[in-house]
Amino acid sequence: MPRKRIDLTGQTFGDLKVVGLSDKRGTNNTRLWECKCTCENTTYVLGISLRAGYYTSCGCKHDAKRDKGLVEHIARDRVDGTRKSALKAKLHKGNKSGHKGVRWVESRQKWNANIGFKGKQINLGYYTTKEDAIASRQAGEEKYHRPYLEDENE
Incomplete structure (x- = not known):
């Protein structure tokens, strides 16, 4: 029996807004959701990862935090x-x-x-x-x- 896909289009998960289902495929040939971050970057994520809260941004927040820490360390x-x-x-x-x-x-x-x-x-x-x-x-x-x-x- 085929699994029913939950439509995540238009939903927001943290800073990510789901644009729609993409043609890209992840692990186990699973289709990925195309998401737009508040920083305007596009990222592709598994639906289960979005719903579980594993992804809340494209990574821009992590990069900014890392860069801030690096600047502070160097200073x-x-x-x-x-x-x-x-x-x-x-x-x-x-x-x-x-x-x-x-x-x-x-x-x-x-x-x-x-x-x-x-x-x-x-x-x-x-x-x-x-x-x-x-x-x-x-x-x-x-x-x-x-x-x-x-x-x-x-």
Whole structure:
């Protein structure tokens, strides 16, 4: 026996107003409802998801909330153009030297040390040994990063 489809045309679910049944298909070949959000975006949703309250907007509210949170985080995290969280970030998975800011430069056959500060990359020099490059990076961290990390601990 075929299931009877409930007509949702014209109904409102949160910020979504159902325009009508679309030709698009969702999971299990189920037809989707075309909905217009208050922000003027169009989205396609399963009827059961609308009726259950899983969808109340096209996602614009989520994006706005996320963007607001990101702006607030950056404002709290940034001091003089330097992100404090980046100073304490873990080693990048692609790092081959095992130390932040130290890399092998094939063209020069030397180790390079650099450090990020106030949105810029500062070259700390090229070294014959990896240990010298690491020492240079650590001295750079003391000079550039330490004052910002000490401010946070107070």
